Amino acid sequence: QKEVEQDPGPLSVPEGAIVSLNCTYSNSAFQYFMWYRQYSRKGPELLMYTYSSGNKEDGRFTAQVDKSSKYISLFIRDSQPSDSATYLCAPYSNDYKLSFGAGTTVTVRA
Amino acid sequence: EAQVTQNPRYLITVTGKKLTVTCSQNMNHEYMSWYRQDPGLGLRQIYYSMNVEVTDKGDVPEGYKVSRKEKRNFPLILESPSPNQTSLYFCASSLNTYEQYFGPGTRLTVT
Numbered sequence: 001q002k003e004v005e006q007d008p009g010p011l012s013v014p015e016g017a018i019v020s021l022n023c024t025y026s027n028s029a030f031q032y033f034m035w036y037r038q039y040s041r042k043g044p045e046l047l048m049y050t051y052s053s054g055n056k057e058d059g060r061f062t063a064q065v066d067k068s069s070k071y072i073s074l075f076i077r078d079s080q081p082s083d084s085a086t087y088l089c090a091p092y093s094n095d096y097k098l099s100f101g102a103g104t105t106v107t108v109r110a
Numbered sequence: 111e112a113q114v115t116q117n118p119r120y121l122i123t124v125t126g127k128k129l130t131v132t133c134s135q136n137m138n139h140e141y142m143s144w145y146r147q148d149p150g151l152g153l154r155q156i157y158y159s160m161n162v163e164v165t166d167k168g169d170v171p172e173g174y175k176v177s178r179k180e181k182r183n184f185p186l187i188l189e190s191p192s193p194n195q196t197s198l199y200f201c202a203s204s205l206n207t208y209e210q211y212f213g214p215g216t217r218l219t220v221t
Contacts (some may be wrong), residue, residue, distance in 0.1 A: 008150075030210045043114075043200055043212035044153070086150070092208040096160070097143065097168055100152040 006101025023089035112212035133201030
């Protein structure tokens, strides 16, 4: 079993829809929960992160972590075509590395 | 502009021919790391460095070497590349080890 599981999609939504992305993980030592966005042929770009359980909002993006169920979510409100990318969850546990999910590819149709 | 740079961006080589991929950051970060990205496997850490002259293995270090002689540079060395090292490689740096900022990637093909 992988340490971090992420549905690869692909996910296709119309412009303006809410995009919901999820990961599950097995390592209870994870403390920071990062979300990266990766455009085609580019490096991962840090979108936002949360520490421990709870919610964090940044503009149209909301990250949620439920440590009791080992579940990580990212919501994108009012999605735009420019949000079309691969989204990677990446928890971290003080072992000096990010543990990446395989990534979910999202297409927002204009 | 704060950034991580990698060179070359694309490289095609043959089995056994030593190569080096350079990585440089201008953010004065102490932590640097190398990852490889393969379809369906996500990004996996190869090596990391907490500071100059301090390096350690990640999850997939076999076949790779690194060195950290200066704070800003962290080259990845493949002394005898093999086809299974064909991949997309990313260098990252961080001030605190968890907020990692990635370079643009190096696409390596070993034939």
